[in-house]
Amino acid sequence: MYAYDELDRTLINERVSEFRDQVKRRLSGELTEDEFKMLRLQNGVYLQLHAYMFRVAIPYGTLSSKQLRRLAHVARRYDRGYGHFTTRQNIQFNWIKLAELPDALAELAEVGIHAMQTSGNNMRNVTSDQWAGVAPGEVEDPRIWSEILRQHTTLHPEFSFLPRKFKIAITASEHDRAAIKVHDIGLRLHKNADGETGFEVLVGGGLGRTPFIAKTIKPYVAGRDILSYVEAILRVYNQYGRRDNIYKARIKILVHELGIEKFSREVEEEWKQMGHSALTLDHSVVEEVRSRFSYPAYEKLPHMPDELKQAAHDPSFERWRKNSVAPHKVQGYSIVTLSLKPVGGPPGDATAEQMDVVADLADKYSFGEIRVGHEQNLVLPHVAKRDLPQLWKALDRIGLATPNINLVTDIIACPGLDYCSLANARSIPIAQELTRRFANHDTAEMIGRLHINISGCINACGHHHVGHIGILGVEKNGEEFYQITIGGRADENAQMGALIGPAVPYAEVADVIEDIVEAYLALRDRPEELFVDTVKRLGVEPFKERVYATR
Amino acid sequence: MTSPLQQKIKITGPSMVTANRTSDGIVIYRTAQQGWSASLSDAAIVRTSDEARALLNEANADDVGAVGAYIAPVEVKDSGEIKPGNLRERIRSKGLTIDLLPA
Numbered sequence: 001m002y003a004y005d006e007l008d009r010t011l012i013n014e015r016v017s018e019f020r021d022q023v024k025r026r027l028s029g030e031l032t033e034d035e036f037k038m039l040r041l042q043n044g045v046y047l048q049l050h051a052y053m054f055r056v057a058i059p060y061g062t063l064s065s066k067q068l069r070r071l072a073h074v075a076r077r078y079d080r081g082y083g084h085f086t087t088r089q090n091i092q093f094n095w096i097k098l099a100e101l102p103d104a105l106a107e108l109a110e111v112g113i114h115a116m117q118t119s120g121n122n123m124r125n126v127t128s129d130q131w132a133g134v135a136p137g138e139v140e141d142p143r144i145w146s147e148i149l150r151q152h153t154t155l156h157p158e159f160s161f162l163p164r165k166f167k168i169a170i171t172a173s174e175h176d177r178a179a180i181k182v183h184d185i186g187l188r189l190h191k192n193a194d195g196e197t198g199f200e201v202l203v204g205g206g207l208g209r210t211p212f213i214a215k216t217i218k219p220y221v222a223g224r225d226i227l228s229y230v231e232a233i234l235r236v237y238n239q240y241g242r243r244d245n246i247y248k249a250r251i252k253i254l255v256h257e258l259g260i261e262k263f264s265r266e267v268e269e270e271w272k273q274m275g276h277s278a279l280t281l282d283h284s285v286v287e288e289v290r291s292r293f294s295y296p297a298y299e300k301l302p303h304m305p306d307e308l309k310q311a312a313h314d315p316s317f318e319r320w321r322k323n324s325v326a327p328h329k330v331q332g333y334s335i336v337t338l339s340l341k342p343v344g345g346p347p348g349d350a351t352a353e354q355m356d357v358v359a360d361l362a363d364k365y366s367f368g369e370i371r372v373g374h375e376q377n378l379v380l381p382h383v384a385k386r387d388l389p390q391l392w393k394a395l396d397r398i399g400l401a402t403p404n405i406n407l408v409t410d411i412i413a414c415p416g417l418d419y420c421s422l423a424n425a426r427s428i429p430i431a432q433e434l435t436r437r438f439a440n441h442d443t444a445e446m447i448g449r450l451h452i453n454i455s456g457c458i459n460a461c462g463h464h465h466v467g468h469i470g471i472l473g474v475e476k477n478g479e480e481f482y483q484i485t486i487g488g489r490a491d492e493n494a495q496m497g498a499l500i501g502p503a504v505p506y507a508e509v510a511d512v513i514e515d516i517v518e519a520y521l522a523l524r525d526r527p528e529e530l531f532v533d534t535v536k537r538l539g540v541e542p543f544k545e546r547v548y549a550t551r
Numbered sequence: 552m553t554s555p556l557q558q559k560i561k562i563t564g565p566s567m568v569t570a571n572r573t574s575d576g577i578v579i580y581r582t583a584q585q586g587w588s589a590s591l592s593d594a595a596i597v598r599t600s601d602e603a604r605a606l607l608n609e610a611n612a613d614d615v616g617a618v619g620a621y622i623a624p625v626e627v628k629d630s631g632e633i634k635p636g637n638l639r640e641r642i643r644s645k646g647l648t649i650d651l652l653p654a
Contacts, residue, residue, distance in 0.1 A: 027574060029615035047618055049643050051576035082651065097575035346649060417639060418647045428649045478637055 020102035044115030060128035061089035072355035130373035163241030164249035181494035204255030207460035228279035296367035301332025311389035348376030416456030423456035425473025425480035487535035570617035
């Protein structure tokens with residue numbers, strides 16, 4: 001966990017006071033909505049279909065039990081008793097009242113949580129691998145660098161009015177769990193030939209109306225230079241980004257239009273001019289930030305404790321363990337993913353009661369720490385293997401032990417037309433129906449890893465382009481229709497899915513997905529061949545034939 | 552002659568003006584009594600573009616009470632009952648279409 005210093009605390013508290021005054025002036029009529037809108041957006045407050053929506057940042061997806069308990073309190077006291085974890089490691093409350101928002105923010109500030117830059121044309125929450133610091137084989141904890149970037153970019157005047165929003169993701173593992181290739185800047189920590197740690201820098205990735213996979217702009221940037229290099233990219237973007245057209249304003253369009261070579265030359269030129277500036281990170285600065293992260297005092301534990309051997313006789317436990325428990329860098333410990341995708345439930349939602357219990361379980365079994373992943377699930381990152389059976393029972397009691405991580409029912413979905421003012425079609429009921437269709441865990445396991453992503457509009461908050469199966473809601477003559485893509489992926493081999501044919505109506509979506517899955521089961525050359533690999537091998541045609549032959 | 556500053560509004564059927572209440576964001580409808588109501592049945596119904604424009608202008612003038620006013624279609628039944636004219640307004644009027652808990 002990162003411990004805030006006095007500067008951080010002062011900044012957050014001052015921000016709350018400032019926003020309290022702005023809300024007061026808005027409610028009294030001193031500020032018009034036109035004047036207030038940008039101020040509320042800079043504090044994560046949107047206006048959605050039914051109410052204001054309040055988006056709270058969870059930097060690099062790390063939460064303490066105390067913070068999660070406070071989020072539960074906010075859900076209960078100021079909202080309707082639940083929150084929605086998003087694909088960028090934030091949490092959203094859907095029913096917040098503007099008049100009460102300053103109080104909610106003040107209560108969050110007490111535990112070091114804020115909503116700054118969760119909206120607006122600025123640097124958004126820096127995201128990272130939810131297994132950061134505990135994944136075996138990781139180069140180093142990417143959250144150190146996420147935090148340095150967070151500190152540097154928070155309320156940075158040069159980055160507060162960018163042409164459009166800007167998102168950075170960082171990973172330090174071979175397997176990319178942070179989807180860095182679909183971010184404005186993706187950073188991959190690795191070691192160069194001399195064994196020094198630095199970053200591969202990727203730029204220009206993104207989804208939405210015009211999706212692009214990020215391109216490598218520089219294979220290696222030393223850690224001490226990462227702030228200046230990122231700032232050079234942002235300066236070039238700030239200068240040339242298309243402020244005249246919102247649909248062309250993201251950096252991905254600039255990189256595409258200039259070409260990565262020309263864009264890279266511009267960045268190099270800018271970077272050279274910056275020279276050895278104050279942005280060059282002194283070793284002591286990095287170490288100061290590193291020192292503010294505390295790590296658990298792990299015990300020396302056996303690889304296979306007796307408790308685990310005994311519990312292995314219970315097939316339900318074993319199913320969950322094999323699905324939701326991953327190896328930890330420390331012997332005797334595990335990383336446990338908590339599915340927020342129960343059969344029939346809205347993906348990514350957690351009730352206040354669930355949040356409270358998870359906070360208690362984190363205290364008991366995970367050194368008080370919780371993580372949030374972009375797949376909209378939670379993680380307990382430091383669980384002793386001997387505690388797994390007890391943890392499983394406790395999670396099962398609150399509906400958080402569905403053994404479906406990375407399976408067909410582990411669906412990523414945006415809030416869609418049930419909540420969102422931008423949406424054209426509903427996402428959540430499609431996800432709920434699909435989880436019912438594939439509710440049988442034996443069937444889901446037999447299908448294997450299969451990521452379904454659903455977005456209710458082209459803005460792609462559900463990351464449909466990079467779903468193994470992507471579902472995009474569109475509106476046709478007042479009716480909800482859905483375009484289906486297959487073969488996308490968000491990992492280190494990221495690519496966009498391919499459209500299989502004409503959009504299908506709401507009522508047929510689940511049938512179409514079942515057809516696609518059945519086609520895959522018939523076409524895969526062995527049980528281990530993943531859906532996405534079968535699509536890569538055969539292309540979309542066989543799936544297209546299966547879906548449209550009878551429609 | 553229409554002023555170039557005048558908003559172009561064209562409606563093709565019965566319509567109402569809806570917004571969200573500033574203080575808490577709830578869905579509200581402009582009434583014929585120049586106020587707001589949380590019930591669609593209280594909404595003022597307009598049938599011409601000029602009426603719609605006038606109602607919207609009146610709604611927008613209340614910047615303190617309401618946010619984001621716009622014109623939306625409605626169906627008016629023979630009984631006089633007012634129903635939302637599209638899915639978005641049905642969801643705004645009746646609430647979520649989903650179960651919040653697993654079912």
